[in-house]
Amino acid sequence: xxxxxxxxxxIPVIRTLGAFPRLExxxxxxxxxxxxxxxxxxxxxxxxxxPALQVSGARIVDSLRDGARGTIGGAPRLRDAxxxxxxxxxxxxxxxxxxxxxxxxxxxxxxxxxxxxxxxxATFSPPQNRYPEGSREAVVFYRRLLERIRAIPGVQSAAxxxxxxxxxxxxxxxxxxxxxTELRDxxxxxWRVVTEDYFHTMSIPxxxxxxxxxxxAETQRPQGPPPIIVSQGLxxxxxxxxxxxxxxxxxxxxxxxxxxxxxxxxxxRDAFLDAEPPPMLYLxxxxxxxxxxxxxxxxxxxxxxxxxxxxxxxxxxxDRLPPPALLPLRxxxxxxxxxxxxxxxxxAVFALIALVIASVGTYGVMAFSVARRTQxxxxxxxxxxxxxxxxxxxxxxxxxxxxxxIALGLGGTLAVTRxxxxxxxxxxxxxxxxxxxxxxxLVSAGLLASYLPSRRAAEVDPALVLRPE
Numbered sequence: 001x002x003x004x005x006x007x008x009x010x011i012p013v014i015r016t017l018g019a020f021p022r023l024e025x026x027x028x029x030x031x032x033x034x035x036x037x038x039x040x041x042x043x044x045x046x047x048x049x050x051p052a053l054q055v056s057g058a059r060i061v062d063s064l065r066d067g068a069r070g071t072i073g074g075a076p077r078l079r080d081a082x083x084x085x086x087x088x089x090x091x092x093x094x095x096x097x098x099x100x101x102x103x104x105x106x107x108x109x110x111x112x113x114x115x116x117x118x119x120x121x122a123t124f125s126p127p128q129n130r131y132p133e134g135s136r137e138a139v140v141f142y143r144r145l146l147e148r149i150r151a152i153p154g155v156q157s158a159a160x161x162x163x164x165x166x167x168x169x170x171x172x173x174x175x176x177x178x179x180x181t182e183l184r185d186x187x188x189x190x191w192r193v194v195t196e197d198y199f200h201t202m203s204i205p206x207x208x209x210x211x212x213x214x215x216x217a218e219t220q221r222p223q224g225p226p227p228i229i230v231s232q233g234l235x236x237x238x239x240x241x242x243x244x245x246x247x248x249x250x251x252x253x254x255x256x257x258x259x260x261x262x263x264x265x266x267x268x269r270d271a272f273l274d275a276e277p278p279p280m281l282y283l284x285x286x287x288x289x290x291x292x293x294x295x296x297x298x299x300x301x302x303x304x305x306x307x308x309x310x311x312x313x314x315x316x317x318x319d320r321l322p323p324p325a326l327l328p329l330r331x332x333x334x335x336x337x338x339x340x341x342x343x344x345x346x347x348a349v350f351a352l353i354a355l356v357i358a359s360v361g362t363y364g365v366m367a368f369s370v371a372r373r374t375q376x377x378x379x380x381x382x383x384x385x386x387x388x389x390x391x392x393x394x395x396x397x398x399x400x401x402x403x404x405x406i407a408l409g410l411g412g413t414l415a416v417t418r419x420x421x422x423x424x425x426x427x428x429x430x431x432x433x434x435x436x437x438x439x440x441x442l443v444s445a446g447l448l449a450s451y452l453p454s455r456r457a458a459e460v461d462p463a464l465v466l467r468p469e
């Protein structure tokens with residue numbers, strides 16, 4: 001009951017912190033309460049079943065023998081085994097959490113090939129009946145819209161592209177040199193439709209040649225082979241060691257259209273942040289007439305300050321279209337890492353809870369062991385044992401529990417990390433640094449949990465312990 005009350009107050013707090021995505025959809029409904037009640041009852045029954053069986057099978061005379069020292073013989077072993085399992089499970093969870101956190105940190109530092117800072121985005125989906133694919137109307141719409149947006153005070157540049165980064169959409173086709181004679185000569189490439197000034201707005205470096213903005217911004221379709229821009233990765237694969245500018249490529253099939261490379265730009269990741277940059281081909285919007293596009297606006301202004309001017313620009317082009325949401329492009333990067341962040345956060349929370357439980361369990365077992373051996377400790381100290389030797393004697397048991405748990409946990413880690421491979425980016429499943437760090441943390445926690453009862457054992461007064469009752 002107390003736990004449910006804590007959860008009821010914790011959820012609104014966590015929502016305000018934004019710690020986990022989609023928390024606004026989380027509620028304490030009837031199903032959650034029933035599952036919680038069932039799991040709690042099951043855990044209580046299982047926790048009390050073993051001691052109950054031990055008590056029911058014990059002889060009364062044996063249980064009462066030696067008064068306060070009397071204990072059930074199998075119970076200490078069961079308690080020790082439970083602590084070992086807790087430490088082993090904690091090791092597995094801590095290693096998994098450490099790997100996922102390291103993977104998330106590396107993913108955050110990935111260079112996508114374009115800069116999202118100071119860029120706003122808005123995705124447009126004009127109706128197909130008025131702006132069909134491949135039509136001049138679609139080309140004119142985006143050209144006029146971008147002209148109006150560029151005229152807004154504070155806007156440095158504006159462009160449009162067919163893909164909203166990391167939204168799940170990507171487009172691919174085949175490309176080969178113009179002299180290709182077999183299908184195996186074709187390379188599977190990603191392709192994007194972009195408008196003029198796209199590469200400048202997105203801060204994608206132009207490595208060689210030119211971009212579409214210099215001579216192909218007009219709404220008419222170009223005469224002769226249409227111009228294309230390729231990424232550095234695509235250039236290296238189709239024309240290794242050569243300058244691709246001016247070279248021709250064949251699109252889609254052996255009898256597909258011929259295109260001319262006019263520029264080479266840097267590689268980008270706009271579909272998956274954790275994947276290698278794919279070979280990319282760019283087509284000018286006036287060649288394709290793609291109706292659904294995302295407009296990118298580079299500006300130091302915030303979305304709220306630009307929203308009304310952007311709505312007025314859209315209304316001046318087509319007042320029948322509803323204005324889309326104007327959002328920071330940085331939000332796309334947050335969406336790209338949301339899954340990795342959530343996995344790392346959840347496992348980190350579970351691992352910390354497990355660490356607390358394992359530490360408390362170790363402390364409880366050590367405190368119980370000290371209580372059982374109080375008379376023995378008193379005898380040892382009466383015979384001249386030093387407090388440091390008593391502390392060492394008790395610490396050995398704690399270290400044995402921690403060592404056994406770590407050994408068992410390492411075996412579990414070998415099995416579990418195999419399933420983490422697909423969730424990790426640039427991180428080895430068996431990362432020695434993570435495993436050593438977690439092992440050090442567990443040993444430190446185990447020593448602390450064992451030292452406190454051991455220190456109390458060293459402070460036992462032999463006269464009081466050995467005094468007859």
